[in-house]
Amino acid sequence: MTEPRPQRPPTQRPPTLRDVARLAEVDSSVVSRVLRGASGANVRPETRERIEQVARDLGYSPNPLARGLRTQRTNCLALVVPQLDNPVFQQIAQGAERAAAARGFALVTYHVRDAAQERERLEHLVRSIRVDGVVIATLMMAGDAHQFFERLGLPCVLVNREAPGVPNFVSVDDEAGAHLATTHLLRLGHRRIAHIAGPHGRYNAIRRREGYERALREAGIEPETRLVAAAEYSFEGGRDAMATLLNADMTAIFATTLLSGIGALRTLDVAGRRVPDDVSVIALHDAPLAEMVTPPLTTVRFPTEDMGAEAVDAVIDHIDGLQRHLERRLPPTGLVERGSCAPSRG
Amino acid sequence: MTEPRPQRPPTQRPPTLRDVARLAEVDSSVVSRVLRGASGANVRPETRERIEQVARDLGYSPNPLARGLRTQRTNCLALVVPQLDNPVFQQIAQGAERAAAARGFALVTYHVRDAAQERERLEHLVRSIRVDGVVIATLMMAGDAHQFFERLGLPCVLVNREAPGVPNFVSVDDEAGAHLATTHLLRLGHRRIAHIAGPHGRYNAIRRREGYERALREAGIEPETRLVAAAEYSFEGGRDAMATLLNADMTAIFATTLLSGIGALRTLDVAGRRVPDDVSVIALHDAPLAEMVTPPLTTVRFPTEDMGAEAVDAVIDHIDGLQRHLERRLPPTGLVERGSCAPSRG
């Protein structure tokens, strides 16, 4: 009356390697080799077939936890992003996923919406899931986040962001983009060009403003502080900044970001200023959104998807032991003319 | 000259439980209990303190793979979404994350952009990362996806979507929302109301059309087929559908989705029809985007975030053994009046 192993209650436990091994009448190590398509897997064809058959019948799928524990590798990457309401991140994510898939990695996205909770959220991430590397897209404290992961020994690169002391990033050439946008307005004959800038002190905000000012100077125009308004990188930011610019004497706006450009559009409409008849507007970063507003917004396109893809490639290279440091700024890929810019009537 | 254990090469291996145990001079099981704050952890205060000290010094963090393997639990959920260009998914994600965090779960987002690759992507997901449950937001084959996870023994609920034979979903009351939108137009005096519908045969498209037709009939108006145009749930869909409706004799549009409503706006602008002076437009689903277009779009708001949150709660209940089936349709939470609707001049 010895109780026969109460080991396997009728609960539907997923099949393991050993289940397959048992039914195929081989050792589990053989199953492992076969199912993994291991390199030197010298296995008799009939054995292989038997194993594969059983595995299929059982619906076997390796347990990623066990495998990861053993191999110290998960083939999984995390993309850390702030909230996704900004199309730039969607594009980054798209490129990142493409690149990850191409190299056999899964990529999961993890949101850290609030700079204040950043630390806590990241801890929660790393103690819930094991990834081989991380791509960090713009956080307030991107440098801190980078350090956080580095300390854990996790390869990690910044995307769309640069931070002091972090030699792993891929971003865009903000200065060149801003220069291109401003130059476009200048070519249309505009001379009094206002700038809806980014938040004070933000790295890429500074570089964009520099590009704007360089373009003006090259055209013999001295930049004026009162034509510049700082704004968050958001619709509301652009909308409010535009309001402060309404009385300025200008015929065109260069908005530092798609969202703030759209905010500007809205304020101009409310104020009864016609775009592009009264005011031309151009913004940095292209996205489907630019097509949806009235009038459709002329933009400078950046290779945002490529940015995500390059970041992922760099992280995977790191993981593979190629200690590739990466400091990359991708130039703009062109101007997308839509309906929001017209020649100056000046 | 016996080589002293070459165990620990200078490679910076993250500290393990045993490292902590060794330095604190206790057994690793004690460390486990202490660090986990286990229930019946009868530990001498000084021992506890010593352990916590060492753990802190070493920067110890438990390996989620090992823990998960042992406990059969990861405290991690996956949210499967198509591409995020639709604001509805952003809101779902936001609610889902809030709910997950509240219950101590991490939530990672996984994109399945292409219905054709759905199967392959999902397999990649489950063999890369182990989650305790899944929330599926609108996939083409949501029913298949559900079945896929169920077969793996993974609790799983559909959000924003219903599928035949799936008793786990939380969506919105499409019929009621459509009825509300249409009624609003009727109240403004419109009688000839066109409908930009969803794709043929799509479940919620059908229900929305039903709500539209019911509202018309209640007002003594017989619905007309030629006032209805099917469209994808996208900007382009709405834009093109609107084009086919341009010659129809109507004074108002009820668009089935925010994005298609915005597409309609664009076509109307190009055609020189003024909104709301010539045509009123209303759409289902509210989002910041509605505020960004010209004119700002009047919408029916659904509790989309709550939808995500409820779905997560249900999945976690499942995981916790509460076999809670859930068939929930959340009613619209109101009408958001902006500038796109005006009384009929009829």
Added chain:
DNA sequence: CTGTTAGCGCTTTCAT
């Protein structure tokens, strides 16, 4: 070509 063995890092009875 196949099996044996050891162990990844953790949790969990069960002894002591």
Added chain:
DNA sequence: ATGAAAGCGCTAACAG
């Protein structure tokens, strides 16, 4: 109050 031991499911030498 603490420790010993087993094992989650898998892989990687190594032996045969």
